[in-house]
Amino acid sequence: MVMRGAVETVLGSFTAAEILAVLEEEPPSERTVILACAVGRRTLTANDKAALLAVWVRIESWTLAQVDKAIVAVAGSTPTPDDWGKDEAALCMRMSTVSATGRVAMARTRQGQLGGIGAALEAGILLTGQAFDLVTAVGSLSDDIAEAVVASVLPGADGTTRAELRKATSKAVIAIDPDGAASRHVAAKRDRRVRLYPAPDNMADVIVTLPASEAETVFRALDARARRDIAQARAAALAADPTAVVPHVSLDNARADALVDWAQTQLADPDLPRAQGRRVELRVTMTLPCLLGLAEHPAYLEGYGPISPDIARELLPEGRLRRLVTDPVTGHLLDVGQTSYPPPQAMVDFVVTRDATCILRGCSRPARHCDLDHRVEFSHGGSTSSENLACLCERHHTMKHKGGWRLVTTRFGDLVFISAAGRRYPVDRESVDPSFVRGAVCSDVQGGSGVPHVPGEVDTGSRLPSPSPLSSDAHYDMDPPF
Numbered sequence: 001m002v003m004r005g006a007v008e009t010v011l012g013s014f015t016a017a018e019i020l021a022v023l024e025e026e027p028p029s030e031r032t033v034i035l036a037c038a039v040g041r042r043t044l045t046a047n048d049k050a051a052l053l054a055v056w057v058r059i060e061s062w063t064l065a066q067v068d069k070a071i072v073a074v075a076g077s078t079p080t081p082d083d084w085g086k087d088e089a090a091l092c093m094r095m096s097t098v099s100a101t102g103r104v105a106m107a108r109t110r111q112g113q114l115g116g117i118g119a120a121l122e123a124g125i126l127l128t129g130q131a132f133d134l135v136t137a138v139g140s141l142s143d144d145i146a147e148a149v150v151a152s153v154l155p156g157a158d159g160t161t162r163a164e165l166r167k168a169t170s171k172a173v174i175a176i177d178p179d180g181a182a183s184r185h186v187a188a189k190r191d192r193r194v195r196l197y198p199a200p201d202n203m204a205d206v207i208v209t210l211p212a213s214e215a216e217t218v219f220r221a222l223d224a225r226a227r228r229d230i231a232q233a234r235a236a237a238l239a240a241d242p243t244a245v246v247p248h249v250s251l252d253n254a255r256a257d258a259l260v261d262w263a264q265t266q267l268a269d270p271d272l273p274r275a276q277g278r279r280v281e282l283r284v285t286m287t288l289p290c291l292l293g294l295a296e297h298p299a300y301l302e303g304y305g306p307i308s309p310d311i312a313r314e315l316l317p318e319g320r321l322r323r324l325v326t327d328p329v330t331g332h333l334l335d336v337g338q339t340s341y342p343p344p345q346a347m348v349d350f351v352v353t354r355d356a357t358c359i360l361r362g363c364s365r366p367a368r369h370c371d372l373d374h375r376v377e378f379s380h381g382g383s384t385s386s387e388n389l390a391c392l393c394e395r396h397h398t399m400k401h402k403g404g405w406r407l408v409t410t411r412f413g414d415l416v417f418i419s420a421a422g423r424r425y426p427v428d429r430e431s432v433d434p435s436f437v438r439g440a441v442c443s444d445v446q447g448g449s450g451v452p453h454v455p456g457e458v459d460t461g462s463r464l465p466s467p468s469p470l471s472s473d474a475h476y477d478m479d480p481p482f
């Protein structure tokens with residue numbers, strides 16, 4: 001408060017417009033932040049408000065440069081073989097491991113090899129989105145060509161819009177590397193992938209990045225199949241009743257249905273590899289009262305998270321019900337002590353369902369593809385019990401055993417990771433809450449939605465994921481790219 005008073009006193013003799021004119025001219029700094037806050041508390045004209053917005057946008061760029069520096073300070077300026085600092089940075093940023101991989105790589109690039117971008121951000125010359133676009137646009141180029149492209153576009157970047165700078169960058173790439181289109185395509189092709197993002201209303205997005213010709217192949221196949229399905233459904237309905245009013249199914253919906261149909265066929269293959277002793281199927285978990293329609297608790301779709309009980313109940317008739325073995329009163333197996341290192345299948349089912357994913361916060365690796373870690377090691381007297389077992393993905397399991405990280409239980413019974421740097425990261429209790437799993441029923445559904453498709457137009461939009469170097473841990477990325 002003393003500082004705020006001093007700032008107001010010093011600024012008292014200047015109008016907001018005078019102060020803002022100075023702030024728009026000079027590179028952003030700590031001083032700019034303080035002065036912009038002070039000006040913002042005044043009564044401003046419409047012109048002042050517009051100028052203040054322009055100042056704050058430059059401060060946003062400056063702030064991003066500071067965050068980049070902080071990321072590099074935690075994660076290191078270059079990747080190491082283990083790169084555990086990246087995981088610490090992910091937890092500090094409250095990001096998924098997958099998203100943090102791209103974010104850390106971006107910071108390292110902007111503060112390292114393409115340091116001109118970091119400097120332009122800090123000077124408020126590049127907007128935050130422009131800095132992202134520029135790194136992405138040169139990502140498939142060799143180091144020297146990338147540096148030449150950046151050096152060529154930065155001098156004219158101040159004051160440009162995001163689209164203008166993208167165009168200027170494309171022109172510079174062609175001018176500097178006119179023969180490199182083929183090699184750029186080869187590099188970009190290495191980044192082809194399928195990603196999955198949760199969406200509201202029990203929906204999810206599957207986003208596929210492919211070479212253009214292969215993407216066209218996929219789309220045309222789905223489109224042709226969708227047109228045939230619509231025509232056949234219509235013909236069948238009219239054959240049964242020539243006066244029938246055939247419900248409209250949009251092409252968008254029919255293409256999506258065709259893709260699901262193909263996927264269901266694949267999951268029916270009995271030769272697919274198993275995970276945690278079970279076939280690869282969708283798993284829905286819900287409480288018994290919920291299954292019986294006596295309660296409306298959220299159900300859980302493995303990988304996705306909570307789904308509405310109505311939709312879960314519609315899925316269940318297609319699946320094989322299995323009571324999770326969770327109740328100690330009934331004598332079901334939850335602790336085999338030191339009699340066996342590998343847990344019995346019932347215990348595996350319980351722990352995998354309880355943890356849902358790797359238990360390190362932000363890691364979305366599905367539990368069924370994780371290791372079952374004995375938190376207190378078996379060789380040190382740890383029991384093979386649901387209490388002592390936790391799902392850790394291969395990376396974070398290794399981090400615990402070789403990276404200096406520890407997983408401890410507090411005196412209140414909470415699980416906490418302690419990083420090599422000594423920072424504490426509590427395990428998200430929601431994902432390991434046994435009260436939900438206790439007495440629950442789970443059902444493996446043979447790869448389908450038993451949910452009737454609702455006719456109607458769907459705007460597929462043109463939303464694209466953030467390009468980022470990915471680990472094979474990716475399943476759902478819980479940080480949507482949009």
Ligand SMILES: [Zn+2]
Binds near residue numbers: 358359360364392396
């Ligand atoms: Zn993990």
